[in-house]
Amino acid sequence: MTARSGRGPLAGVAAQVVIMAALAATVGLSAAGWLAGLAYAVVLCALLRSGMRRAGMRAMGPANAVTLGRATLVGAVTALVVTSFEHSVALPVLVTLVGVALALDGVDGQVARRTGNVTPLGARFDMEVDSFLALVLSVYVAGTVGWWALLIGAARYLFVAAAAVAPWILAALPPRFSRKVVAATQGVVLVVATAGVLPDAITRVAVAAALASLIWSFGKDIAWLWRAEQERRASVAARRARVLPRMVPGVRRTRRPASVSA
Numbered sequence: 001m002t003a004r005s006g007r008g009p010l011a012g013v014a015a016q017v018v019i020m021a022a023l024a025a026t027v028g029l030s031a032a033g034w035l036a037g038l039a040y041a042v043v044l045c046a047l048l049r050s051g052m053r054r055a056g057m058r059a060m061g062p063a064n065a066v067t068l069g070r071a072t073l074v075g076a077v078t079a080l081v082v083t084s085f086e087h088s089v090a091l092p093v094l095v096t097l098v099g100v101a102l103a104l105d106g107v108d109g110q111v112a113r114r115t116g117n118v119t120p121l122g123a124r125f126d127m128e129v130d131s132f133l134a135l136v137l138s139v140y141v142a143g144t145v146g147w148w149a150l151l152i153g154a155a156r157y158l159f160v161a162a163a164a165v166a167p168w169i170l171a172a173l174p175p176r177f178s179r180k181v182v183a184a185t186q187g188v189v190l191v192v193a194t195a196g197v198l199p200d201a202i203t204r205v206a207v208a209a210a211l212a213s214l215i216w217s218f219g220k221d222i223a224w225l226w227r228a229e230q231e232r233r234a235s236v237a238a239r240r241a242r243v244l245p246r247m248v249p250g251v252r253r254t255r256r257p258a259s260v261s262a
Contacts, residue, residue: 008060009045009052012068016041016075023076027090030083037079044071048125055121063112064122066104071129073101074136081140094140095195101133102187130183131156137190145193145204152186152211155218168229173221182217186210 020037023029029037048068052060060068077097080089108126112118131153138153163170173179189210193203 008065008068009048012048012072013041013045015069015072019072019076020079023079023093027080027093028083028087029079030086032086033079033083036082037075040075040078041072044075051121051125055119057119057121061112061117061119061122062115063108063117064125066108066111067122067125067129070101070104070108071125073097073104074129074133077101077133078136081136084140084143091195095191098133098137098191098194102191105130105187130187134186134190137194141190141193141207144196144200145207148211149193149207152190152207152214155214159218159222168232169222169225171225171228173224176221179217179221182213185213 016037020029020034024034077094080094080097083089105126108122112122135153135157138150141152142149159169189206192198193207196203198206
């Protein structure tokens with residue numbers, strides 16, 4: 001199982017190297033860009049293999065293969081963004097890679113549903129790729145609009161980090177259409193900001209609006225999770241109150257006197 005489950009992730013690493021070599025030969029990559037792209041590919045491979053082992057998956061399946069292809073494009077975007085710290089990069093190439101990665105976002109879900117291969121691993125894989133792409137793009141955009149744009153990409157990771165002090169924050173959330181709309185909006189706004197097709201002032205307003213909608217969405221989810229946690233705690237306390245008299249010696253329940261009928 002170990003050998004077979006590793007073929008897909010390793011193929012992703014090989015594809016990552018090929019794409020980065022093509023970028024280096026055409027538009028140029030810095031040493032730091034190469035290092036970032038390779039590190040991304042290796043970590044992705046390790047995490048994906050670990051997830052497949054835990055899930056007992058012997059093969060990736062077509063939907064996860066699409067997601068892996070999209071993840072490979074995200075690795076190329078990462079290499080270009082890191083390269084941009086040292087010198088300018090070919091913006092049309094960067095925008096094209098991001099656009100294709102976003103366009104494929106809905107494909108893997110469709111493939112999973114049509115082939116009957118919807119799995120928790122696939123959903124998590126898809127979400128992590130989306131989150132990392134948003135993080136990388138927010139890093140690039142922050143150089144134009146300001147450091148606060150980083151909050152768009154960091155929001156999800158801050159949300160997960162908050163579980164260290166509030167574990168209830170990682171509970172399952174119900175599906176919500178507005179959450180999908182906000183997520184899609186982040187991608188569109190970040191791509192437009194990356195392309196630089198709008199005046200700087202309008203770009204800042206658009207990114208600020210996207211960040212505001214993201215804060216609203218996370219706030220709504222946190223409020224729902226807090227209410228669910230309060231209900232869970234109240235339910236646990238009620239069960240303990242019913243069980244305690246039966247567990248503690250010498251504690252009897254007081255019985256209400258039977259009513260006397262006339």
